[in-house]
Amino acid sequence: MTNIDYDIVVIGGSITGYQAALSATRLHAKVALIISADFSHNYNLNYQYILSEISQITQKYYNLANLGIYEKNIQLNPESLNLNKGLLYANAVAKNINQINSAENLAAQGVDIIVGNGQFQSAPQLSFTVNERRLYSRTYLLANGSHPLIPNISGLDTIKYLTLANIWQSLEKTTLPENWVIIGGVPQSIEIAQVLARCGCQVTLIVKYSSILPSLDAEIAKLLTAQLEIDGVRILTQTQVTQVRQIDHKKWVQAGNQAIETDEIFICAGQQPNLEDLNLPAVGVKWHQHRLVVNEKLQTTNHRIYACGDVLGGYDIQSIGNYEANIAVKNALFFPKLKVNYEFVPWGIYSQPRVAQVGLTEKQAKNQYSQKQVLVFKQYFKTATAAQIQAEITGVCKLVVLENGKILGCSILGIAAEELINLISLAISQNMKIQYLAKLSPIYPSFSEILMEIAREWHRQRINQNHTFSELLLSFFNYRRDWNL
Known part of the structure; x- marks a missing residue:
């Protein structure tokens, strides 16, 4: 042995x-x-x-x-x-x-x-x-x-291109190319596309899916897409790259029915x-x-x-x-x-604003449960004092819960999203229902008040939908006012 x-x-x-x-x-x-x-x-x-x-x-x-x-x-x-x-x-x-x-x-x-x-x-x-x-x-x-992972694209083996394995070393050694084509819809391709665009580059992001990131909540994905476009990123969804060529010191990318001229090609289609x-x-x-x-x-x-x-x-x-x-x-x-x-394992994207997600998206929750059971609550960052102070008012926190208060998932776009999502992750892992978030007494001002406001909105909706309880409350306070007299 x-x-x-x-x-x-x-x-x-x-x-x-x-x-x-x-x-x-x-x-x-x-x-x-x-x-x-x-x-x-x-x-x-x-x-x-x-x-x-x-x-x-x-x-x-x-x-x-x-x-x-x-x-x-x-x-x-x-x-x-x-x-x-x-x-x-x-x-x-x-x-x-x-x-x-x-x-x-x-x-x-x-x-x-x-x-x-x-x-x-x-x-x-x-x-x-x-x-x-x-x-x-x-x-x-x-x-x-x-x-x-290098996709099977005609002509790719005949030209030079960048990947995550060498992009940072390349950028340190050379002058920043003006025009970029980024192939692939993964978190890193989104992050780098935005950084390059904010550095003054002309960036085209090509994604084969209908959304820039299929696993992301659809509404958050649309907001992120809008932010990228504001920053100058041209986004082509549902587009396949069929070939690349080098012609007169310029690189050409055939994306769908478009031929795009570029200085640099960055492949970020996934990992092997x-x-x-x-x-x-x-x-x-x-x-x-x-x-x-x-x-x-x-x-x-x-x-x-x-x-x-x-x-x-x-x-x-x-x-x-x-x-x-x-x-x-x-x-x-x-x-x-x-x-x-x-x-209850969170993940995020290093975009600006940050994106973070945990658990089920709204679509996944409604597919898994009946639509009547699933409730969706949103709180916009512009209502938070901390966001106003830091001039970071773009963003939304979207919480998906069941009628009984069980938290199914959360998607956030906004400053401090990576910190807020950790609180929701803990709540899901410990089977804490949304009503427990209302017990938060966060330091003011802080972004945690966004979660507390969502929990309060859940309470308000519960009371408003329970007509018997609402009438009981009205009767109780009417009685108290009369009794005090």
Whole structure:
């Protein structure tokens, strides 16, 4: 019988992999983290922080302009926004955060860090071989992330284009191209399209769906589309890109029946899981197209191998990856009883204004329940004092609930959306009904009052619809007034 080296071996240098290894070692497990020698797949260690910082910098300029605080000779253009300086600042923030999540810090906490490319072996028993060393573990966790998915477009292999793996390095080295075509409808393509447009670029965003983001609430998607168009992004929905060409130092994109001339093409159509070189078929791990096959406990078709994060397929969203890592690690180390439940896991888009969502959308709720059972409440940011003070009045908070007050979901477009959605996420996870939100006594002014106002509106509607109770209240106060006399 071969000795077991580890309780869990985490494969992948993604942020999700780092979080998984850290969680396991904090539970006093013996952990190894395999970091691929191919660092080209590690772009996701910092691009989300860069997007967040850059979008906030551009928003500060816009707020100053709207308030008339700009000097007369300053215009909103690439020079005034200075993308290069913004990237420099954002990269500094990213480096600080990456240092916190560094391999050195993990090693100091007891994680064995192994750098190299490896693969699974099935004989004589399940193991993972890296640097000619066989690692034997009770369980294994795939957290090795993904790389940009390149669509099958005629001529794409004959020209240069950018992806999430190289766009930031490219922007730091070259003058910002004036014209851009962005292919793909995912959160990152929306974020980057807006940043480039606010830096003075001409941007065309091409999406094959009827909406810029199919998983987003339809009303919020329309508001976000309107904001992007105000910022100067030209959006083509339900449009397929069939070919690209390079003609006289210019790139051409055939989108539907339109031929678009551009300086730069950015491909952001989704992610491809890093699965090819792991020898997964030999150990019975299956995947279909761009998705790894896992059950609700995040076990692959080999019950000793788990997976989490964007290696599963789908959007590359860190909040979901971290949630999955927590479930997978506990199931791998102990008895596999925990099941994933995405109903209370929030996600967002680093747009301006921010977009955040959790649970069911209005359409999903009405498909799952009868329309009479589903109630939708909205509160606009322009009514909030905090939004008025910060000149950030564009936005809406949309809460979807059942008649009994159970919260089904929430979609928000507006400043601090990422913070507000966390409160709703907590409420859903703890089965708190909407009436509990009315008990909030938020600091004034703060954006949390938006949630409190929605809860109050639910109370008002309940009272108004219950005619017997309304009449009872009227009779009670009439009696009290007469009695006091």
